[in-house]
Amino acid sequence: MAPSNSMPETMTAIRWHPPAFDIRVESVPVPKIQEPDDAIVKVSLAALCGSDLHVYRGHAGVDKIHISGHEFMGEVVELGSSYGAHSKGRPELYATLKVGDKVVSPFTVNCGECDVCRLGYTCRCPVGALFGSPALEGGQAQYVRVPKAGGTLFNLSDPKSWHSTLSPEMKEKALAGIADSSLLMLADILPTGVFAALQALNHPKVLPALSGRPWPASFFPGDVSTTVLPKDRMLTFAIIGLGPVGLCASVSLLDMLSEKQLPFQIVAIDPVESRREKAMAVYSKIDQAGKGSGKFIAQSIDDAKKTVATWTEGVGCTAVLEIVGNPSAISLAYDLVRPFGAIVSVGVHGEPQMPFTGRQLYNKNVSFDFGRCPARAMFPMAFDLLVKRQDVFGEVGGLDSLVDRIIGPNEAPEIYAAFDQSKIGKAVFDMWK
Amino acid sequence: MAPSNSMPETMTAIRWHPPAFDIRVESVPVPKIQEPDDAIVKVSLAALCGSDLHVYRGHAGVDKIHISGHEFMGEVVELGSSYGAHSKGRPELYATLKVGDKVVSPFTVNCGECDVCRLGYTCRCPVGALFGSPALEGGQAQYVRVPKAGGTLFNLSDPKSWHSTLSPEMKEKALAGIADSSLLMLADILPTGVFAALQALNHPKVLPALSGRPWPASFFPGDVSTTVLPKDRMLTFAIIGLGPVGLCASVSLLDMLSEKQLPFQIVAIDPVESRREKAMAVYSKIDQAGKGSGKFIAQSIDDAKKTVATWTEGVGCTAVLEIVGNPSAISLAYDLVRPFGAIVSVGVHGEPQMPFTGRQLYNKNVSFDFGRCPARAMFPMAFDLLVKRQDVFGEVGGLDSLVDRIIGPNEAPEIYAAFDQSKIGKAVFDMWK
Incomplete structure (x- = not known):
């Protein structure tokens, strides 16, 4: 599909700089489709995760500047040429994913087609990569490129696209009642x-x-x-x-x-x-x-x-x-x-x-x-749990909340430092705030 | 039960001496009943196991002279006061084990009554011990004391005493056809x-x-x-x-x-x-x-x-x-x-x-x-396999045999050395040869 004309040239992104403890909010080029299986997602929310601290602290042996973040959700704004009815026989999303769909991404890419993915061990897909690492730009940005998106993404706009103990109707009803900051937890922690x-x-x-x-x-x-x-x-x-x-x-x-x-x-x-x-x-x-x-x-x-x-x-x-x-x-x-x-x-x-x-x-x-959670494979179970138990977590910022605060990207340097020192709980970036 | 009058005062035993590589064949006192749950077993066959080499080589941090060997079988010759009809409610063998019964012992003692044993994790019984260690004299001797024998031993003379896919009659028939040197493999390796x-x-x-x-x-x-x-x-x-x-x-x-x-x-x-x-x-x-x-x-x-x-x-x-x-x-x-x-x-x-x-x-x-095999718990499965697949192993000493040779105890020093150097396969001691 052709790129949307409304896409800007640059965007705000939260980037890590070597050697350590250096988070900068910068203007960088908006990612483009590079491969036929790619999707570009306009990020609504992106979270900070405890495992981001390994890189933040300089403990991960990384020296490449990159966009941080492996927990994000948003809206599909562009799709590569693999998408459409001609992709029958591949993972379902290649045929069904559309521009405008609301998606949440697991924290790693997976093709959904190889022998590792077919067994459900999606986090160890040989062509996969961790978002927010030297191998793949992260989701703490206004836009993110998702490789192998037809194998990777969860399409929240199409509840038929995943197996669950809930009917598609129940899923749709549940989705309408769950805050985006809770749905974002499907990316990794849940x-x-x-x-x-x-x-x-x-x-x-x-x-x-x-x-x-x-x-x-x-x-x-x-x-x-x-x-x-x-x-x-x-x-x-x-x-x-x-x-x-x-x-x-x-x-x-x-x-x-x-x-x-x-x-x-x-x-x-x-x-x-x-x-x-x-x-x-x-x-x-x-x-x-x-x-x-x-x-x-x-x-x-x-x-x-x-x-x-x-x-x-x-x-x-x-x-x-x-x-x-x-x-x-x-x-x-x-x-x-x-x-x-x-x-x-x-x-x-x-x-x-x-x-x-x-x-x-x-x-x-x-x-x-x-080892690492195969988040793509675990998504249906996690979604069912979220629907069933969403009420045990309170409003953002409460004593019983999973998410401590929702902030704009400009606060990233201070938020990373406070999170590193266990002074705050889970922080979520609204990348357009 | 009263000790048998026919029991000698001394016996031949294969003993390890510190610091390493020092195996001696010695005359030592015949063990006596020490606790009501004890049994004394007259050893027919005792095997040498690869894990005996840890102590042999001085790698086990052991400095106590002791009788070697944790794989043995034989005949019950004496039982403590716990045995008999009054022991109802305890593991079955306390009521049913008799002098003269043919038994094979798992390589560790287990009580069969504690919360670890009840779950089948018999090799980690808190009152258990490994035969042929500083904690418990081994089976490479003419007699061996078996603590908690009612929880520990397998009574080959009473095929009703263990659960199996085979009927007691099939077990008895099978037992008649299996060589003792094969039954001995039930102690550990099988x-x-x-x-x-x-x-x-x-x-x-x-x-x-x-x-x-x-x-x-x-x-x-x-x-x-x-x-x-x-x-x-x-x-x-x-x-x-x-x-x-x-x-x-x-x-x-x-x-x-x-x-x-x-x-x-x-x-x-x-x-x-x-x-x-x-x-x-x-x-x-x-x-x-x-x-x-x-x-x-x-x-x-x-x-x-x-x-x-x-x-x-x-x-x-x-x-x-x-x-x-x-x-x-x-x-x-x-x-x-x-x-x-x-x-x-x-x-x-x-x-x-x-x-x-x-x-x-x-x-x-x-x-x-x-970790270690809970041999007592695994015995029924191992026995069934032995009955079913005994023919895949050939006669003692053959290319396809599990047991390389059956020798008298006097050969122990040379056999340990040869086994240590991978020059021979599994050796079994006939303690009366």
Whole structure:
């Protein structure tokens, strides 16, 4: 399709400059279609994410000036030549995506067609890239180029285009009632939280407690003379890190446990008191019926260690969700998990060596699931959760809110610095403010 | 029960002496019942295991002289006061085990009654211990004391005492036809091999290929518009280490894949040519119908890397079974596994730090399952496999045999040295020879 004549030549963008702590608001050329599969999206909202801080602090080994940001949503303003009815057989959006559609993008590009994408492992698509990295300009700009957009984007204007437990009509109705600042959470933090909770609750080492069938009968159907007692089925979780992803993981895990009516006890851990308060405020808003049959408490590291020891008589957690991404967080996860426990790590880890000897891992029969959320694949689950649980998060800026503030791009340098120092929660840029 | 009058005062035992490489055949006192839950077993056969080499080489931080060996079988000759009809409500063997019963012991003690054991995680029982360690005298002796024997032992004389896919009559018939040197493999290497294969084939990250449902639909029932193509369902495995456990893991994995008629390709890896030859000899004896719809090849490390790259067009293995237990083996597993792949490690790892940065693990979305086999819990599956696949292993000493030789205890010093240098395969001691 031809580029729109109304497109400006330049735009405002938030750019990172090497070596570190240098964020500038600059006027740069508006991106153009480069490949047939590209789309240009006019960005309405773009968020700042904890993992942006790796680059911000200069810890990511990056030296290329680039537009920041991997969480964004907006409106399609231009499409490459791949789009249209002639693209049958490719991912559906190549045939259905239109200029004017409202879209949210997962934080990485994925083609949707390769053997990695076909299995649902979209965040590791070999032709993919992370927005807001040296490989791909980010979304904290007025316009952004989305490569492989037919595989990557979620089309909020076409609720038939994704599979869900909700009907297209219910989706449309729900979409009308959800604020854009909440829909933006579908780009990263909500699917990443769901990804963590999903892996923790479905780990084979959690299965004996979940099913009441001892290992290895837990893997098979049929009768078994079980040795598992009702009290052995108590699921004990720790969630390490109560930033925005930790909150999303908490709500997702609580929702899954409540759906299945499973007995549970969750300790949510963060050294920052205001984050713990937010977690408790969000939990207190989960309606009583939907809390499930368990308890949830937000604590400091030391208090949490004592709580887990008391709850489990020293055995440890069934599973730990590690949402921070540094050696001390993953070490804490190891300390808290039970023998034959599962550690699910969605934190973005960097260069440090894993702080474990082989003997430690062998001696505790630990399992780990590491890595990035395949946000494109997780989108339907995350959307359903957002529709179902949107009310547990309050208005922007409240004690119970996921989004701390919505600001214009000019505040970016101060906002990055404050976020880096944990002085503020999640910030969202209205790129046209 | 009263001790048997026929028990001698002293016995022959194979003992390890610090600091390293010092194995002595000595006359030591016959063990006595110390606790009401103890049993004394007259050892018929005891095997030498690759993991014994950690202590042998002085790598285990051990300085206490002790009887070696954690793989043994024999006959119950004495029972503590816990045994008999008054022990109802405890693990069944407290009521049913009798002097004269033929038993095989898993390589660790487990009570069978605590919250860890009840979930089937028997190898991490808090009151358990590894035979042939400073904590507990081993089985390479004419007699051995088995603590918590009612939770620990398998009673081969009472096939009703364990759950199985086979009827008690079929079990009895099978037992009559299996050599003791094969039954001894139930102590460790066969359940450990099954444990590795079971975890690999049931990992959530293997599920999309297995089920044909992309992540995360792989976790749920119901309709889904799948993107998975038939060719994406090819399961590619690497098995690192073709010692006795690696052979057992190979046979177990082949059996499971054949049962489910799944498409697969397996590369089994070892630098030692004779071990690769043995693996191929065993594979060639798996009857055609039972091989399943796949291929199996034993290769050196470099050849295997090329094979995996060719088979998967550079993507990597669906899952890797790591059965060696050192940093280079686990690094090789990382190199071979695909993004969103699973590494199952049953190798006994020691003091070295895990050779991975956090970024490596995050960037490949790797999962790990570490640790020791809960042999007591895995016994029924291992027994069923032994009955079904006993014919794939040849007579003692053959190219296709699991057991290389059966020798008397006096040969222990030479046998340990030869085994340490990979000059011989699995050795079994007839303690009365």
